[in-house]
Amino acid sequence: MENIDTKLREVAKRLLLEKKVDVIIGYEKGTLPMTATPCFVSTEAEADKLVFNDLCTQNLAKFVHDLITNHKNSQKRVKPEDRKKKIIGVVARGCTTRSLIIHLQERQYGRDEVYIIGVPCEGYVDRKNLAKSLQQAEILDGTIEGGQLKIKTAAGDKTVAFKDVIAPNCVVCRFNNPIISDIMIGSPAPAMNPDNEYSKINEFEKKSIEERWAYFTKEMEKCIRCNACRQACPSCYCPTCFVEQSQPQWVGIGEDKTDTQVFQCMRLYHMVGRCVDCGSCISVCPMGVDLRNYLKKIDKDCVELFGSRAGSSMEDMPPLGKYSEQDKEDFIFNP
Amino acid sequence: MEKRLIKKDALVGIAKKMAEELTVWAPVKKEDNVLFTPLTKDAEPFFAYLNSKNAPKQVFFPHTETLMKYTRTPKGMVFSAEENKAGKTVLFGVRPCDAHSFVLLDMLFDQEKYKDQYYITKRNNTTVITLACAEPPYATCFCTSVDGEPVSADGADIVLTDIGSEYLAEFITPKGEKLAKYFGETKADAVAETKKKEIAEKAKKAIKSKIPAHEVKPILDNNFEHPFWATIHGKCLACGTCTYMCPTCHCFDISDEAKASDGVRIRSWDSCMFPLFTKETSGHNPRISQKERWRQRVMHKFKYYVDNFNAIACVGCGRCVMSCPVNIDIRKIIEDISKL
Ligand code: SF4
Ligand code: SF4
Ligand code: SF4
Ligand code: SF4
Numbered sequence: 001m002e003n004i005d006t007k008l009r010e011v012a013k014r015l016l017l018e019k020k021v022d023v024i025i026g027y028e029k030g031t032l033p034m035t036a037t038p039c040f041v042s043t044e045a046e047a048d049k050l051v052f053n054d055l056c057t058q059n060l061a062k063f064v065h066d067l068i069t070n071h072k073n074s075q076k077r078v079k080p081e082d083r084k085k086k087i088i089g090v091v092a093r094g095c096t097t098r099s100l101i102i103h104l105q106e107r108q109y110g111r112d113e114v115y116i117i118g119v120p121c122e123g124y125v126d127r128k129n130l131a132k133s134l135q136q137a138e139i140l141d142g143t144i145e146g147g148q149l150k151i152k153t154a155a156g157d158k159t160v161a162f163k164d165v166i167a168p169n170c171v172v173c174r175f176n177n178p179i180i181s182d183i184m185i186g187s188p189a190p191a192m193n194p195d196n197e198y199s200k201i202n203e204f205e206k207k208s209i210e211e212r213w214a215y216f217t218k219e220m221e222k223c224i225r226c227n228a229c230r231q232a233c234p235s236c237y238c239p240t241c242f243v244e245q246s247q248p249q250w251v252g253i254g255e256d257k258t259d260t261q262v263f264q265c266m267r268l269y270h271m272v273g274r275c276v277d278c279g280s281c282i283s284v285c286p287m288g289v290d291l292r293n294y295l296k297k298i299d300k301d302c303v304e305l306f307g308s309r310a311g312s313s314m315e316d317m318p319p320l321g322k323y324s325e326q327d328k329e330d331f332i333f334n335p
Numbered sequence: 336m337e338k339r340l341i342k343k344d345a346l347v348g349i350a351k352k353m354a355e356e357l358t359v360w361a362p363v364k365k366e367d368n369v370l371f372t373p374l375t376k377d378a379e380p381f382f383a384y385l386n387s388k389n390a391p392k393q394v395f396f397p398h399t400e401t402l403m404k405y406t407r408t409p410k411g412m413v414f415s416a417e418e419n420k421a422g423k424t425v426l427f428g429v430r431p432c433d434a435h436s437f438v439l440l441d442m443l444f445d446q447e448k449y450k451d452q453y454y455i456t457k458r459n460n461t462t463v464i465t466l467a468c469a470e471p472p473y474a475t476c477f478c479t480s481v482d483g484e485p486v487s488a489d490g491a492d493i494v495l496t497d498i499g500s501e502y503l504a505e506f507i508t509p510k511g512e513k514l515a516k517y518f519g520e521t522k523a524d525a526v527a528e529t530k531k532k533e534i535a536e537k538a539k540k541a542i543k544s545k546i547p548a549h550e551v552k553p554i555l556d557n558n559f560e561h562p563f564w565a566t567i568h569g570k571c572l573a574c575g576t577c578t579y580m581c582p583t584c585h586c587f588d589i590s591d592e593a594k595a596s597d598g599v600r601i602r603s604w605d606s607c608m609f610p611l612f613t614k615e616t617s618g619h620n621p622r623i624s625q626k627e628r629w630r631q632r633v634m635h636k637f638k639y640y641v642d643n644f645n646a647i648a649c650v651g652c653g654r655c656v657m658s659c660p661v662n663i664d665i666r667k668i669i670e671d672i673s674k675l
Binding site for chain 1: 365366367368385388389397398399472473474475569570572573574575576579580588590592601603606609611624656657658660661662664666667
């Protein structure tokens, strides 16, 4: 993929210098080999650490929401005329802009509070996939060039093709270029392969109820209720999550099987028309729970029932946020 | 001390033989993860592992544990203790850093001021068999900076060391000696011991990751308020993965779960990384942001535990470093603090 780091840093410096933004959320090199991690840049000097490459995983829209909410909370006790506005710059690829659109549609902040630095995306490396293809050998060093990952591991040198370790959500991504932006860096990335978007779901749907239940049970048994999935998700921004409510208590906090299943089901259903398939929840899950299977099914239903794809345009309001006479309602009578 | 030699390929057999009579927790491969799991017919031990994803602390301090049960009757509440079903247990193939974590947890759960019977019963019932790191498994391992060693008997009842052709089994405690019958009859000679010493030295040198863990204590003593604390937490997701994976983190929550007139009181893991951890009934939260929470995590491990028990509450396993989804690296934080 085209190296846009220099351009990105130039733009970031200019935006900070011209005071168009107060802070920029981007990615920097991680402390572990072959990783990138979110970072916050508020001075020109710091801008030199910005990178954007195939190792950038996290959907940064989550941090946009966090920063704006924190800022607004800090202004609550300030007289309205003295309140300061804070503008957040964000390095955003396709899925990140979809999440920003969802925030905007759900009126979390104004369009003028976020400055979108759009970047083209060719997909990112799925760490769990990569670990698997290296037979879990520890990565000591490595480079990505021309679609090849050249990796030094504790068990010797290995070369892995990027296409073999790309995240499954990226393979079928329909919106890998930013949908909205204030400035674009780099040239648009080639289209991915969205035609097969639901092929795995179609297969899964063919299974019997027993088989599907067995799979669901097996996956949920891995979950340790750390909540990383929820915390990483840009659409999970409720100030108090139902999991943490105690009056009434919706789900127990222990390891009980049913509680875990209920927690996951409830979170999944809160994602109807709001999941952008960014893969953040999956990439952060320490236990490798297959959440995507269910998120993608919900997404498929949304497309088929309401012709809606989460955050795909500012005009297309989320299905649960609008009323249309064409909305299907036959399921009410015939579940 | 009793010392024996066992064949390399005999290890799995020994663990399985034990599992016929005792509850044996060992590393088991489950899909892409290696987890400490009780051995059963479908769960084979997997000793060619680096380290387990989850820390073995869950054997003594499970994620969720019933403390007691209660029933509401017309005559008032009736309470019953949760009987401890754990019989004799063996923890087979623990890495030395994790075995060290048990020593640290003992300081808290089994101390003069307070004795946690739930923990102590399980701990007393369990024999710990350590599988020493003849080759440190990860580049992120930093046990030598926090009073550990890749080949060490700390916290172990039996230590197994790969000395090339065989395993050297050392029976450290009487508890360990009781299990000697499973380990064959070949007595270890002086050659094996010399070899082990060499391996231990080599392994120690192979640890490349170092942190100034002791050096930061006086700095932490004086810098509860410092601008540095505002620089760590920005990207922290408050997910708690670091603390759930950590062998020494031990904070818990207690809650009641009731169904009609029957209820259980459970203790479950909690995390200083969760916003709810310190939230009070009034709605006030003394640790208002992730900044205060991260300061607590550092302080608890590198200052408070040292103040209370004269020990650092980190064993250098690197789990938090490897599992943090946003790469917040405790090694770098300690390094940065030492330069303040
Ligand atoms: S549910 Fe997961 S994939 Fe969907 S938007 Fe949230 S983090 Fe992204
Ligand atoms: S991140 Fe994974 S383990 Fe943690 S709560 Fe979510 S699904 Fe469960
Ligand atoms: S703080 Fe991190 S490195 Fe230290 S014991 Fe806990 S998980 Fe291991
Ligand atoms: S694992 Fe990382 S992101 Fe999660 S609470 Fe710990 S430091 Fe924060």
